[in-house]
Amino acid sequence: MNCVLLGYGTVGKNVEKQVQALSGLDMRAVYVRPAKAKEPYFTPRGEEIVSSSDTDIVFECLNGLEPANTLIRTALEHGKHVVSSNKAVLSTYLPEYIELANKYGGSIQIEASVGGGIPLIDGILKLSDAEELKGFEGILNGTCNYILSSMENSGAF
């Protein structure tokens, strides 16, 4: 399957590495600012790569609402599968993205946006299809876990 990447920061560069290590996925282009674009792999033409008939999967690793929102919408309107790590844009527009994904036959994947290293959201969503969830509790962040364990071990509480 062919994929494209939006954003080449901390998360984006690691997504590129993971994709290169996988067989069956081919990273075709990376959306960056015009000044950083060394065509054809690094390109400022975001709308073009997310809507291309060659693209199956869009990894969105930008920050903030725009241009992330416009590019996610365009991708979904072209039936693409979108994987986003961008909590700002997902927390603002997720219900609309789900509607677009259902309408055009793509999908929106959100697991990477919160606790990317802890597979949690997908599990909760799947479980909630079958069971009525009344709540859950736990330490869901590795850094908090480390700090709280240190406090407990040193008798701070």
Ligand SMILES: NC(=O)c1ccc[n+]([C@@H]2O[C@H](COP(=O)([O-])OP(=O)(O)OC[C@H]3O[C@@H](n4cnc5c(N)ncnc54)[C@H](OP(=O)(O)O)[C@@H]3O)[C@@H](O)[C@H]2O)c1
């Ligand atoms: N880092 C984490 O551990 C983590 C974990 C979970 C979720 N997230 C989320 O994942 C997203 C990416 O995080 P990050 O840590 O990788 O951030 P980052 O290092 O700041 O990367 C963001 C990238 O987006 C690019 N970008 C922003 N606006 C752009 C535009 N108009 N055109 C082209 N490129 C643009 C930036 O390019 P420039 O450098 O040129 O501005 C940068 O390369 C964020 O939404 C963050 O909340 C991060």
